[in-house]
Amino acid sequence: MQEAQKYSRYSFLLDRTARRVKQYAKQRFRELGWSITVDQWTVLKQLFDRGELNQRELADLTFKDHPTMTRIIDLLSTKELIIRKAHPDDRRSFKIALTQSGQQLVEECLPEVQSIRMKAWENLSESDFKEFKRILDSIYDNLSL
Structure with missing residues (x-):
């Protein structure tokens, strides 16, 4: 039982840290x-x-799961940062692309996002x-499906 408790604590620390990174970025x-969220930024x-x-x-x-991605795409489309294009090989699907405004936004935000990420690596x-x-690669590989 001691072993399981130790690993549970490490999992908690990993989750806590991931949440803090996202909270810090959200705050910045x-x-x-900025009129976008961290999740929208990743897309x-x-x-x-x-x-x-x-x-x-x-x-x-x-x-992201399918419903979450649909919401993000809808919001980014409403903000005119992305467009949906007909998929050339599948009439039931579409391709998603940045608009000129989306391209400009990413270029403007990129230096600050890099600064936010570097804050996590200080010291x-x-x-x-x-x-x-x-260690992270090992954990990821251990959980590969």
Whole structure:
């Protein structure tokens, strides 16, 4: 039982840290007066990096379920940051792409988002970072489906 309690504590710490990272980013987005959420940012960034994607691809890349991704896409479309295009190979599907405004928003926000991420790594050495990455990769691999 001791072993299970120890690992439960580590899981709690991992969850707590992930929530803090998101809360910090959410707070900074608000302070900067941005009209997007952290979840919306992740979708915009994937489209910026990868180009047009379908909804399933976006959901997989951002670890969102289908209903959540639909809501995010609807909101970003209303804000005219993305557009839906007919899928060339599937009439029942569509591709999602950044609009010019979406492209500009990502370019404007990117330096600050990078700064937000760097805040999390303050006071960690390169050795710390490498060990942390190794551990997270191991946990991820252990839980691969």
